[in-house]
Amino acid sequence: MxxxxxxxxxxxxxxxxxxxxxxxxxxxxxxxxxxxxxxxxxxxxxxxxxxxxxxxxxxxxxxxxxxxxxxxxxxxxxxFLFLVGCVLPYSLQKYSGQPTAAYRRLFRRGFLLILLGFVYNDVLQFDFANMRYMHVLQRIGIGYTIAGLI
Structure with a gap:
């Protein structure tokens, strides 16, 4: 315990x-x-x-x-964004002294969240005129990356 x-x-x-x-x-x-x-x-x-x-x-x-x-x-x-911010220090704690690995993790997770948001919003249908570009997953990915950099 x-x-x-x-x-x-x-x-x-x-x-x-x-x-x-x-x-x-x-x-x-x-x-x-x-x-x-x-x-x-x-x-x-x-x-x-x-x-x-x-x-x-x-x-x-x-x-x-x-x-x-x-x-x-x-x-x-x-x-949910508040919780992402709460766990961010714990998530990056194992990378203390390894800034390159921490940045890699931040950008990879942020990119994956943004990409998953586009896939969820039917980017594969190629209807770019009617697609929503900023949905929840994109906002979480951007917020996560910026908060991690700060």
Missing amino acids: SDHPGLTEPAASTQQTTERIVSIDALRGFDMFWIVGGSSIAIELLKNADPESFASRLALQFKHVEWEGFRFYDLIFPL
């Missing part, structure tokens, strides 16, 4: 021991739940509520709107 509260160590059978911050993993899991469709589940569970009830007002918090104020759904992407 680790001397630090909130940290756990992997099983002793691994060659390199790395400590995980359980609270960050839990928050990342919570955020990923909402990213992969938790809002759809919440909306389905709350959709038959009385229009004047708390449950129907709660269901509105899980819908993305162009701009009608601030809703819970608007926290999902910023929370």
Whole structure:
């Protein structure tokens, strides 16, 4: 067991021991739940509520709107970027004293996130006039690279 509260160590059978911050993993899991469709589940569970009830007002918090104020759904992407920033020092810690390897890792991960974002947005359909160039994965890749350089 680790001397630090909130940290756990992997099983002793691994060659390199790395400590995980359980609270960050839990928050990342919570955020990923909402990213992969938790809002759809919440909306389905709350959709038959009385229009004047708390449950129907709660269901509105899980819908993305162009701009009608601030809703819970608007926290999902910023929370993920916050988590990327939180784990960045731990991710780059193993490269201390090796700046070239750290830069290589930063640029490779940033490039892969941007590339995956383009693939997800149908870059292979070659419809460049109607393609969205700045989607979530591209923004995460750019933010990750810039934060890592800073």
